[in-house]
Amino acid sequence: MTPSQTEIEKALVDVRTAYRLLHDYQRAALDAAKYIGTQLSFDYRGGYQGFTDNSSPKPGKGHLSLSSWDWLNLVFYDFHFTRRLGSTDLNLLIRLFSDTGYFISDDPSPDKTVVSTFAPVELSRTMVGFLFYMEWKPEYDGFLNARDDVRRFLETGSELPVAFKKGGVVGKCCSFSRISDEASTDVVVAELVQMAKANGFQLTRLNKGS
Numbered sequence: 001m002t003p004s005q006t007e008i009e010k011a012l013v014d015v016r017t018a019y020r021l022l023h024d025y026q027r028a029a030l031d032a033a034k035y036i037g038t039q040l041s042f043d044y045r046g047g048y049q050g051f052t053d054n055s056s057p058k059p060g061k062g063h064l065s066l067s068s069w070d071w072l073n074l075v076f077y078d079f080h081f082t083r084r085l086g087s088t089d090l091n092l093l094i095r096l097f098s099d100t101g102y103f104i105s106d107d108p109s110p111d112k113t114v115v116s117t118f119a120p121v122e123l124s125r126t127m128v129g130f131l132f133y134m135e136w137k138p139e140y141d142g143f144l145n146a147r148d149d150v151r152r153f154l155e156t157g158s159e160l161p162v163a164f165k166k167g168g169v170v171g172k173c174c175s176f177s178r179i180s181d182e183a184s185t186d187v188v189v190a191e192l193v194q195m196a197k198a199n200g201f202q203l204t205r206l207n208k209g210s
């Protein structure tokens with residue numbers, strides 16, 4: 001049965017509610033990424049969305065057949081930071097997984113643009129990953145689309161592909177709720193410093209000790 005106009009109007013209340021909630025969530029994600037980068041004395045170097053090849057169309061550009069995710073970049077997004085350590089650069093990638101449903105789906109052919117193929121929202125999570133590395137290599141690029149590797153990273157909290165291990169990349173991930181307020185984020189920052197030092201990166205923290 002086709003929904004009536006009244007039913008659609010009621011549903012649109014949920015749409016408006018969702019957009020306002022999304023605004024606040026994305027603001028929290030941006031603020032958290034900035035805070036973590038600042039506390040670790042990293043400079044922000046830009047970001048990339050992971051679900052599509054296009055960023056939100058700029059004024060007068062784009063076309064209407066683009067994926068909806070092109071207008072909702074932070075569903076899966078990489079924030080890149082760098083910091084000079086001695087004569088080399090240490091890099092930090094903060095990877096936001098707003099919805100892990102695609103990566104943990106049991107559907108035999110999940111599609112990023114068909115959300116019905118995602119795992120149910122109740123079984124999915126909102127998570128954030130952190131990777132430290134000295135140099136990004138071409139063989140790392142496939143991690144974005146290697147669903148099994150990403151799923152393993154999300155489920156174990158730290159397991160990375162062999163290529164990353166060989167290249168000295170270290171990382172961890174956790175629930176987004178752990179960086180949703182300053183006190184909780186401070187604990188995560190301390191854990192990141194500890195992890196970095198344990199793997200030979202002489203990282204220190206701004207103001208609040210190392």
